[in-house]
Amino acid sequence: MKRLTALALAASLLLSLSGCGDTNGTGLKDLIDQTQSGASSEPVSSSGEQSGSKKPAPTSSGQEPDDPQSASGETQETGKYERFALLEGVYRLDSGEENPEFEEILQIHAFGDVLLLEYGGCMPGQYENPMYVSMDEFWPDPETTPEAEPLCAMGMAQSYSSGYSLTAYSSGAKECWAAMKENGVVLSRGEDPAKEYVLDSSLTGLHPQTEELLAQLKQQVSDPQRSEDVVGQWTKHTEEYVSLLSFEEDGSMIYFYQEKHKPAKAFTGAWVYDGRSKQIQCLGEWIGESNDLGPVTLSLSCAVEGDALSASDLYGDVFIQPENDFSRCSEAFTTGFSTDALLCRIGEGALLEGTYTDADGKQQRYSYCLPFIYDADGFPELLAINEDIDQYFGQAAWDDTANAENGGEVFHTEINYITGEWNGIQSLMIWSRTIQDRTFVAAYNYDVNTNKRLSTAEVVKRMGLSEKEFLDALQAAAETFFMEENAGHADDTRYDEALNWTLSSEAVNMDRPVFVDDNGELAVAACIGSLADEDYWNYQADWYYQILYPFSGAAG
Secondary structure, eight states, X not given: OHHHHHHHHHHHHHHHHHHHOOBTTBXXXXXXXXXXXXXXXXXXXXXXXXXXGOSSOOOOOSOXXXXXXXXXXXXXXXXXTGGGGGGOEEXXXXXXXXXXXXXXXXXXXXXXXXXXXXXXXXXXXXXXXXXXXXXXXXXXXXXXXOXXXXXXXXXXXXXXXXXXXXXXXXXXXXXXXXXXXXXXXXXXXTTSOOXXXXXXXXXXOSSOOHXXXXXXXXXXXXXXXXXXXXXXXXXXXXXXXXXXXXXXXTSEEEEEEEETTSOOEEEEEEEEEXXXXXXXXXXXXXXXSOOTXXXXXXXXXXXXXXXXXXXXXXXXXXXXXXXXXXXXXXXXXXXXXXXXXXXXXXXXXXXXXXXXXXXXXXXXXXXXXXXXXXXXTTOHHHHHHHHHHIIIIIXXXXXXXXXXXXXXXXXXXXXXXXXXXXXXXXXXXXXEEETTSOEEEEEEEEETTTOOBOOHXXXXXXXXXXXXXHHHHHHHHHHHXXXXXXXXXXXXXXXXXXXXXXXXXXXXXXXXXXXXXXXXXXXXXXXXXXXXXXXXXXXXXXXXXXXXXXXXXXXX
C-alpha cells in the first residue's frame, strides 16, 4: 500500500507540474523532453568530469549492511541507490539575470540513500564564503523513482540547521523531488514552486577544493606521509546510528554520521598522516555550517587491525562519535534506515546555553534543549502538548536564562529530551534537573496517523500488555532498583517506609510517564522513595524520578 501511494504521488506530481509547475516558463514535462531528446542523463561536474566519477562518492548497493550476499556475490537490488549519486554536483540558481547582485548556489552531496542539499547565498565570485547556508536532508525513495531517463528522484526532505553545539531539524518533513535536465536539475520541496538550477564550470563549490586543503595541510604538518593501511572506506552500523569514515588515495576524506530521527552530520576535507605525532591530521569543513572561520583542523588517532579500524578524536566527541570501531566497507555505503526511521516529527525549538555563578562563587554551566512537535497547526491535541511544554519547561528555561544573564543563580541546570517512534506511536520524554540534583519528568505520546494524544493506559494496551502486567512489572522493577540503590542502608530508620511507599499505589499507577523507543522498548519514569535527610538541600526529598525499563530490567 505504501508503495502504491508513493507511485500515485509521483505520477500526480509529474502530471500536475508538466503544465503549471513552470520554472522560467519551462514546465517539468518540457525539461524531461529536453533531456530525452539527446542530453546525457549524467551531468557534468564543475571540473569537467562526470559527477558519477567524483571521489569519494560512497553510494549504496541497496543491500542491508549486515545482509549476506547471494551465491553470485551480488544482490538483485545492486545499484538501486547509485542513480541518486548522479545528482551530485554544484549548481547555480537560474535567475534569468545576466549580472545578478546576489546568487544562490546549490551543492548536492550523496551518501548512499541520503542526499544533503546545501544552499549558499553568495556574492558573485565569492562562493567559498557564503553569506548564509541552509540545508535540506533528502531521502529519495527508489520505489517511486522512474527507471526511464531522465532521473527524477522523489521522496521526503527535512530542513535543518547545523552548528558546533546544535544540529536540529528546523521544520517538518515535506515531499520533495529532483529531476535532471540538460546540464542541470529542477528541484521542488513541499508547496514551494519548482526551481531550476544549472551546472556552471566556473563554480568550485561552497567548500575549498581537496588540492587546496591538502597543500595547506602539508604546510601545517611537520612530516606529512601516506598511511596506506587506513586508505579506503570504513563504516560503523548499530540499531541507532550509522557512520562512514573515508580516506581516499587522492588525499580527500569524508566523515558522515547519521542517527535515527536526527540530522546527518558530514565533514569533508583532506588528510595526511603526521609521521612525527603518529596521528592523522584532517583539514576541512562541516557541510551546512557557515564557514566564516575557514577550514577546521582535526587530529585523529587511528589503528588498523585486519579489517577493523579504531579511530578517536583527540578533542573528544566533536568529530568521531563514541563506540568508534569501524569495519572496512565490503560494499557500497548505505545507512540501511527506512525513511520513517530518518524523518523527525519532534524538533528543537531553542537551545540555550551559558554559565552562571553558584552559591559558592564557582562558574557552572547550564543547557536547555526545548522540543516541540512539528506541523501541529490544525491538531488541537498536538498544539496542547506544545503549549504544555512551553508553559513549564519553556518558561523555566527563559526565567533561568534571564537570571544567569543578570548575574543570578539558576534553578534548573539542564533541560533535555529524547524521542522515539514505534508502531505508529510517537514518544517524547522531557526532563529538567535542578541545582539540588533533583529531576522532573514529563512524557507525551500520540498516534502519528490520527494525531491524537495517547494516555499511559492506551500506550500499554497498544503494546499488547494488560494494565495488571504493566503495574506488576513496574512494581518489581522499582523494588529491584530501590534495593540495589540502597544496599547497605537496610538498617536506616526510613528504609522500610521509603520501600513501602515505592511499591504503593501512590507511586505505582497508570499516571506514570511512559516512553517507547524506536525498538519498542517501554521506559517508565518511576517514583522511588528517598532516604535523604530532612535537611538535604534544605528541603525534604521524599521521592525522586528514575527511568526504568520494566520489561528488560534496565535503569537509565
